Amino acid sequence: MSLEQWHRDAVYVGGRWQQPQDRRTVGVENPATEEIVGRSAEAGGAEVDDAVAAATAAFPAWAAMGTAGRVAVLRRWLDVLRAQRELLVETTIAEVGAPRTTAEESHVDTALDVLEGYLTAAGEVAWEEEAGHSLVLREPIGVVGCITPWNYPLYQVLAKVGGALVAGCTVVLKPAEITPMSAYLLADAASVVGLPAGVFNLVPGSGRVVGEALVTHPGVDMVSFTGSTGVGARVSGLAAPTVKRVALELGGKxxxxxxxxxxxxxxxxxxxxxxxxxxxxxxxxxxxxxxxxxxxxxxxxxxxxxxxxxxxxxxxxxxxxxxxxxxxxxxxxxxxxxxxxxxxxxxxxxxxxxxxxxxxxxxxxxxxxxxxxxxxxxxxxxxxxxxxxxxxxxxxxxxxxxxxxxxxxxxxxxxxxxxxxxxxxxxxxxxxxxxxxxxxxxxPMAPFGGYRRSGNGRELGKWGIEEFLETKSVQR
Structure with a gap:
């Protein structure tokens, strides 16, 4: 893939590509050669506001589509990604430095299996159940800010975005600043399959600017973060004043x-x-x-x-x-x-x-x-x-x-x-x-997450969908 193809100076908001106000970009380095192999847009608070507004506007219709309707749309998204497997592998090699076999098996194939797992697990979630004279409903929490790390860029995104979208939430994604290119390919595929405008939004940029704007935004109902324990603690603190739900997948030893x-x-x-x-x-x-x-x-x-x-x-x-x-x-x-x-x-x-x-x-x-x-x-x-x-x-x-x-x-x-x-x-x-x-x-169908300072919440399978659901009791 050429440098020109990896030069992406836009954000994906409301179903279309648009230029950030400041038009800044940041270099993407190949860690094996130390060469800049591409550039990514560096968004700011204005783009976060736009993305949250788009996700908020898209939420009612996406939630009302029903599980079967959402799974059908996301199945088409997965099909496009599978057809682009080689491009995803080449991108992973370039931005992570993973050897080809690792990029194929542990990065790309596992990531696509995770999304497949969510589509299958949608039928296992107890969307409605009886509890005495009450009907218990599980409904999407709303707009989700997903903040992902650099070590498995494609997998980490789909582990969050896949569960949130199946649940009926809309998403604003901030990928890791040093490995954003896989996320751009996901946005390309979303555009190809006609994922409804505003359901999936991509806002690359720094954690200090874009990440913190997402975490503190009053229009974001939940934040799902993967990264270090220290940064995870900061995310929790920043989210506390708006009392939003925070799911954390942090470090391990x-x-x-x-x-x-x-x-x-x-x-x-x-x-x-x-x-x-x-x-x-x-x-x-x-x-x-x-x-x-x-x-x-x-x-x-x-x-x-x-x-x-x-x-x-x-x-x-x-x-x-x-x-x-x-x-x-x-x-x-x-x-x-x-x-x-x-x-x-x-x-x-x-x-x-x-x-x-x-x-x-x-x-x-x-x-x-x-x-x-x-x-x-x-x-x-x-x-x-x-x-x-x-x-x-x-x-x-x-x-x-x-x-x-x-x-x-x-x-x-x-x-x-x-x-x-x-x-x-x-x-x-x-x-x-x-x-x-x-x-x-x-x-990929079993719950993944940690105890103690490794975080809270679970990803993957039906548990990764339930993480993005609210529970409502209706007495009859």
């Missing part, structure tokens, strides 16, 4: 617990793959590996061997397993965590985290295994959001559960065991929103 009866090599290899997916920039990454103390050295050796097999480099090249992190700032953050860990006595068992040999540009961090850690070490407690796996030993199952839960987060986790029953028993004791047993596959 998830543990992969390998029980004594598990196949250690399979468990460690599976954990490394999950931890390094998307260059470790996954909120649900299993970034902490917990193994029996008497097998700690063996587990470290297996983990190091697994990361050394990963091919790090050009995301467009065949056979590349891992590309760069998304920006220079993110690379600095990850390397800072590793530097401070070493200063505190930790050991980088996999060697230097610096760029791969032969690459003098690109925001690369080599996949890194860290051991020799104290229980309260920063790199064990805080989300790194990079290709970093810590490995620690535990005494017994009670100690393993305590270590897994010794975090402010609670988004994801894993248990490995030769017994599904034993693994399930441990999973029940983990204070986290989802747990995978023995490497079970991601399920």
């Amino acid at each position: 998830s543990a992969s617990v390998v029980l004594p009866d598990a196949d250690l090599h399979t468990a460690v290899a599976g954990t490394v793959a999950a931890a390094m997916l998307n260059s470790g920039q996954t909120c649900s990454a299993w970034s902490r590996l917990l193994v029996p103390t008497d097998r700690l050295d063996e587990a470290v050796d297996v983990a190091v061997a697994a990361v050394e097999r990963l091919v790090v480099g050009d995301p467009t090249a065949t056979g590349t397993d891992m590309g760069p992190v998304v920006s220079a700032a993110q690379r600095k953050t990850v390397l800072g965590f590793l530097s401070r860990a070493v200063e505190g006595g930790a050991v980088l068992a996999s060697g230097s985290p610096d760029r791969p040999a032969g690459l003098d540009r690109g925001h690369y961090v080599m996949p890194t295994v860290v051991t020799g850690l104290l229980p309260g070490a920063e790199i064990v407690r805080e989300e790194v959001f990079g290709p970093v796996l810590t490995v620690q030993g535990y005494r017994d199952e009670a100690d393993a559960v305590a270590m897994a839960n010794a975090t402010d987060y609670g988004l994801s986790g894993a248990v490995w065991s030769g017994s599904d029953e034993k693994a399930l028993a441990i999973a029940r004791r983990m204070r986290t929103g989802q747990v995978d047993i023995n490497g079970a596959a991601f399920n």
Whole structure:
């Protein structure tokens, strides 16, 4: 795709493209080459006002269309997106730096499966039910401001927008400023299928300007935000004066617990793959590996061997397993965590985290295994959001559960065991929103969300639709 095709200097409001008042644009960088590969409009408060007004005007008719009518329209939207799969993949490679296979499977295909899941789950929602002499109705909450991050730009948008639109809400979307191009393609597809004007609005721009204008806007009934825990707390505070509903999908520091009866090599290899997916920039990454103390050295050796097999480099090249992190700032953050860990006595068992040999540009961090850690070490407690796996030993199952839960987060986790029953028993004791047993596959129909500082609310499946519904009781 050419630079000219990626140059988008407009916002999508009320079913049409229009120029922002200030006509500013911001560059979109390819993190593998550090080249500007496109430009995106940088909207302001005036565009937010216009988008909220358009969404407000469109809401009554969209809500009244009924579930079947909305699903039919959104099915056409999905069909157009599926036809543009290759373009979506190329865009993801360019703006995220994801290798082709990761862009295909974990970014684009998963995102489209999520939208498909919402269309299927619409029939599972209890839109009306009886409670004694009352009729309980579930109705769309209204205008939703969706604010999404840069790590999985297409997936994160559809995880929010898909549920909101199926529910009957109208949407104003603010994608991440550094990865806006996938959102532009969604807006293009919405225009092609004739999604009613104002139902879906795209207002790119900075979090400080567009994001905060959305969160504080009195015409926005709900905000759905994915990002860091610190920014999520600020979103909650800014939304409080207007008492709007806020759904937050925030950080994670998830543990992969390998029980004594598990196949250690399979468990460690599976954990490394999950931890390094998307260059470790996954909120649900299993970034902490917990193994029996008497097998700690063996587990470290297996983990190091697994990361050394990963091919790090050009995301467009065949056979590349891992590309760069998304920006220079993110690379600095990850390397800072590793530097401070070493200063505190930790050991980088996999060697230097610096760029791969032969690459003098690109925001690369080599996949890194860290051991020799104290229980309260920063790199064990805080989300790194990079290709970093810590490995620690535990005494017994009670100690393993305590270590897994010794975090402010609670988004994801894993248990490995030769017994599904034993693994399930441990999973029940983990204070986290989802747990995978023995490497079970991601399920786009199951609820996704976290405990504690990993946020509140749920996305995906019928739960991701219900998040955008109000409940009304009618007594008869």
